[in-house]
Amino acid sequence: MYIPPAFAEPDPSVLHAFLDAHPLGALVTATPAGLLATHLPLLLDRAAGPHGTLRGHVARANPHATAPSGGEALVIFAGPDAYVTPGWYPSKQAHGRVVPTWNYVAVHAYGPLRLVDDRAWVIAHLAELTGRHEAGRAHPWGLGDAPAGYIERVADDTVGVEIPLTRLEGKWKMSQNRPAADIAGVVAGLGASAADGDRAAGAVVAARTPASKR
Numbered sequence: 001m002y003i004p005p006a007f008a009e010p011d012p013s014v015l016h017a018f019l020d021a022h023p024l025g026a027l028v029t030a031t032p033a034g035l036l037a038t039h040l041p042l043l044l045d046r047a048a049g050p051h052g053t054l055r056g057h058v059a060r061a062n063p064h065a066t067a068p069s070g071g072e073a074l075v076i077f078a079g080p081d082a083y084v085t086p087g088w089y090p091s092k093q094a095h096g097r098v099v100p101t102w103n104y105v106a107v108h109a110y111g112p113l114r115l116v117d118d119r120a121w122v123i124a125h126l127a128e129l130t131g132r133h134e135a136g137r138a139h140p141w142g143l144g145d146a147p148a149g150y151i152e153r154v155a156d157d158t159v160g161v162e163i164p165l166t167r168l169e170g171k172w173k174m175s176q177n178r179p180a181a182d183i184a185g186v187v188a189g190l191g192a193s194a195a196d197g198d199r200a201a202g203a204v205v206a207a208r209t210p211a212s213k214r
Contacts, residue, residue, distance in 0.1 A: 001106065001108050001169050003171045004177070006176045006210075007171050007172055007173045007174070007176060008170070008171065009170035009172050010170070011170075012051065012168065014170065015107055015168045015170045016044060016046050016052060018077065018079065018107050018170065019042070019044045019054075019077060020044055021079075022078065022079050022107075023041045023043065023044075024039060024040070024041050024042075024077075025039070025040065025041075025042050025056075025075040025077045026038070026076040026077075027040060027056075027064065027073060027075050027163075028073065028074045028075070028076065029064070029067055029071060029073045029074075029113055030071065031067065036063055036064060036067065038062060038064045040056045040057070040161070041056060041129060041133075042054045042055065042056040042075065043055050043056070043125070043128060043129055043132065048164065049164045050165075051111075051164075051165035051167065051168055052165050053111075053163065053164045054075060054111070054161075054163040054165065055125055055160065055161065055163075056125075056129075056160075056161040057122060057125060057126070057158050057159065057160050057161060058158070058159055058161055059157060059158060059159075060157050060158060060159055064161070065115065065159040067113060067115070068113075069112070069113060070112050070113070070114070071112065072110060072111070072113075073110070073112065073113040073163055074108060074109070074110055075109040075110075075163065076107075076108055077106065077107045077108075077109070078104070078105070078106055079104070079105030079106065079107075079204070080103075080104070080105055080197060080200040080201040080203075080204050081102065081103060081104035081105070081201055082102070082103050082104075082190055082195075082201035082202070083102055084100060084101045084102065084175065084186055084189075084190075085100055085189065086098040086099060086100055087189075088182070088185035088188070088189035089178070089182040089186075090179075090181040090182060091178075091179060091181070091182050098182075101175075103175060103201055103204075104171075104173055104201075105170075105171070105172050105173070105174070106170075106171050107168065107169065107170045107171075108169040109167075109168055110165065110167040110168075110169075111164050111165040111167070112163065112164065112166070113161070113163060114161070114164070115160065115162075116159065116160030116161070116162055117159050117160070119152065119155045119156060122155040122158050122160050123143070123151060123152070125160055126143060126151070126154075126155070126158075127142070127143050130143065172204065172208050174201075174204050174205045175205050175208075175209075176208055176209070176210055176213075179213070180213035183205065183209050183213055186202070186205050187202050187205050187206045187209075190202025190205065191203075191206075
């Protein structure tokens, strides 16, 4: 991923926290027929390996279920994003040398793809995955709520995915390269938007403003 220095986030703890907060990733691998992509929820095990390990699952009918193990995989995670109009920049009034842009957060995770065709592994993974996302609900759903034998049949139609991470790249493109007044204009513009996504991106722009430009 192209990452200018102003947008780079190298801190593993920040990248890991992002993966936990945005668990839906796009798994991309190369096949003889071309690139193959699958969107799937993933769990991060921070303690497994030097950069952590991602674990997920795909349907047995998914071509990724028969992808060769060991080949490099890329998983793309996305965070808040928003269109930024030059109209928010005081620079537009000063000299006009401005153009629109798009602010966004993205993390790319790399590692060898490992498929796990094991019913017990899949069931344990599904229990962990649902346990995490059901936590805090008034009436959390668990695997035991399904009819007898149903989860086993689901697991038989599912293949586990494990990716020991070899590299993590983080990009927070949030107007850090703009003058202080322009950044303030972006924060105000996005903060005034009726769209939840715009306001979320605006909060990240504010949090990522370099200390020298606050």
